[in-house]
Amino acid sequence: MLRAYICSPYRARTEAEFDRNIDYAQELTRRALMAGVAPITPHLYLTQCLNDKKREERAVGMAAGMQLLKGCDFVIAGIKHGISEGMRWEIALANERGIDVVNADELAHYLRYRKRTYAISWSAEERVRECQRELQRFFAEHQRD
Secondary structure: OOEEEEEOOOOOOOHHHHHHHHHHHHHHHHHHHHOOOEEEOHHHHHHHOOOOOOHHHHHHHHHHHHHHHHOOOEEEEOOOOOOOHHHHHHHHHHHHHOOEEEEHHHHHHHHHHHHHHHOOOOOHHHHHHHHHHHHHHHHHHHHHO
16 A cells, blocks of 8 residues: 655644644545555644644654655645645655655546556555555564564
């Protein structure tokens, strides 16, 4: 299963804009899951234990997110509401590391391209089998510990 880093705005000037940004990040995460991709969306969960309004805590969260990004196969950039400063950093890191950055609206097209290029099967049945294999590997590894 491919891993995708979800890159979308988080910070906002108003409460309504903030709610919109969270909803959008959740929508992108769901889209990735339904496409058979394992999404990494750090701004949805790191902000549950770090305060993004405190400069030091934001820096810790951004650094952790950047490390997570390095382990992803590609980045899904949700640009519908613009590109924030944090997104610019994430996109720059992806470009520096040679990680594809895909416009969220082009996800299906990108995955079709990857399927042709890498001969990856994306059928629903194959996604289920892949998830089952991942779970079996996970449980096998943890039973040994």
